[in-house]
Amino acid sequence: MGAARGSAQAAPSAPSPSTGVGPTGTSLMHGDLWSTDSTPFPGPGRHARLAASSVPGGACAATFVGHDGMPVSLCTQFVGTATNRPAPGAGPPNVVVPTVTLFDPATAAPLARLQLAKGGLLGGVYGYLDDHDRVVVADGSGAILRVAHRKTSRGWQVHVDDRIDVARHIPAGDAITGLAPDFSGRIWFATTRGVVGTVDTAKNVRSMRLPRGEELGNGLSIRADGASVLTTHALYEMRAGASGVPHVVWRRAYDRGSARMPGQLTWGSGTTPTYFGPGGDGWVAIVDNARRPQLIVYDSDTGSTVCRMPAFDRSGQGTENSPMAWGDSLVIPSTYGYQYPPMAVTGPSVPANAPFVGGSTRIDVSSHGCRRIWENNDRLATLPRLSRADGLIHALGYGPYVPGTIQQLGPVDYVATDFATGRRVRTLQVGTAPVDEPLELTGTIAPDGTMWQATVGRMLKIER
Known part of the structure; x- marks a missing residue:
């Protein structure tokens, strides 16, 4: 595919209704089931302005917008209580508390929140919005929850509408870190220590375990024929047959380096696998953890290597972000040297610190190999969203x-950066760090072009 935007192929078709996913483009952390980190909606772009903001009292890792237009986020509250209904005298203070928080679509003010039991990834930042506008998320009690919101005579309320117990499939000390629906109506889940399972519509739970010592710190990517699971050692293509038990179709080990790199959360690849290419999901891409990280693209069906090349040229040499995809193109932001909170990372990094140089690059893929189209010096500090509507x-x-x-x-x-050229088209100051440290959090773009994006201290509403 050439450098012109118009030559980009369409994204995969919308998910089947059987997936139970909410509105297209606003219901999944990585944009869609293929984890392309793209959206069909135009963003604020060249005429962006900061329309509203609020202080939710926590960092919101992912934000969704349902059919009703209400933004709802998976947040890590800085201070909570020992119960799910905070009130004076309810219990001793609790720090770093996962919550589901509902926001006012006009003012961005928090309307209601529900505290969850602590789990993996600071409470489990991976989740999605279902077709009933419920947040599907795992908590630390060994349950998958469907969390709904409603307006009552006493105001807005966030509440657990359904609970699926999967605790007997999760070893003590382990926690769910990845969660996604598939095209058969099942929910896939994966734990930090390598348990991969499914839950069918009758709430039957089936699971298996990947080799001991392999851990997961990223999300799951789903296509019609299976799921892509990336551990700290290898990439797996998996399927679940009629029994619902996940099984491995192929496994490809990658270079995980000698230690965790600065700017990554775990020792291993920091990318959620991205499906893209022929048919929308014919290829799957990751970036490894080699000293000079490699972009590796595999055939989704066979695991054969389509192409590989250095992920970056002059940018920082590493990433914790999933590659964005559009047609046969990938855009990879560098996070090398980015400083995460100590509580978020696993083990020491080598070196202990490095400059956050940043930089993003676009690489086009074909059956003949990979080709770098551009590389810029954008120091992006959130998980970016690529708009297929405005390019x-x-x-x-x-x-x-x-x-x-x-x-x-x-x-x-x-x-805002042009996908075709890598050139910046809009820069608008919306905050000041450290209060507004973006913390590599994930925003979303609503159908009206509004971008909902959290920082460590605020929720921002950026509109055209």
Whole structure:
């Protein structure tokens, strides 16, 4: 595929209704089941403005917008209580508490929240919105919850509408970190320590375990024929037959390096696998954890290598972000050197610190190999969203890296970059770090073009 935007292929067709996923483009953390981190809606773009903001008291890792237009987020509350209904005298203070938080679509103010039991990834940041506008999320008690919202005579309320117990499939000390629906109406889940399972519509739970020592810190990607699961050692293509028990179709080990890199959460690849290419899901891409990280593209059916090449040229050498995809093109942001909170990472990094240089690159893929189209110096600090409607990449970030300066302090900008050329088309200051540190959190773009994006301290409503 060439560099022109118009040559990009269409995204995969919308998910079948049997998946139970909510509105297209606003119901999944990585944009869709294929984890393309793309959207069919135009974003704020060249005429962006900060329309509203609020202080929710926590960092919201993923935001969804349902049929009713209400934004709802998976958040990590800085301070909660020992119960699910915080009130004076309800219990001792509790820190780093996962919550589901509902926001006012006009003012961005928090309307209601529900506290969950702690689990993996600071409470389980992976989840999705179902076709009844319920957040499907795992909590630390060994349950998958469907969390709904409603307006009562006393105001808005967030509540558990359904609960699926999967605790007997999860070893002590383990927790669900990945959660996604499939095309047969099942829910797939994966735990930090390598348990992969499914839940069918009758709530029957089936599971298997990947080799011991392999852990998961990323999400699951789903296509009609199976699921892509990435551990700290290998990429797996998996399926679940009539029994519902997941089984391995193929496994490909990758170079996981000698240690966790600065700017990544675990020792291993930081990418959620991305399906893209022929038929929308014929290829699957990851970036490994080699000293000079490699983009590797596999055939989804066979596991054969389509192409591989250095993921970055002059950018920081590593990423924790899933590649964005459009047609046969991938866009990969670098997070090398990004400083996460100590509680979020696993084990020491080598080196202990590195400059957050940033940079993003577009690589086009064909059956003949990979080809770099452009590379820029965008220091993106959120999980970006690629709009197939306006051809722009939308994110929050910092200005260019200046040697000797303190990293991740100063202006925080809304950034819009042209997918075709890699050139910046809009820079709008929307905050100041450390209060508005973007923390690599995930936003969403609503059908009206509004971008809902959290920082460590605020929820931002950015509109055209």
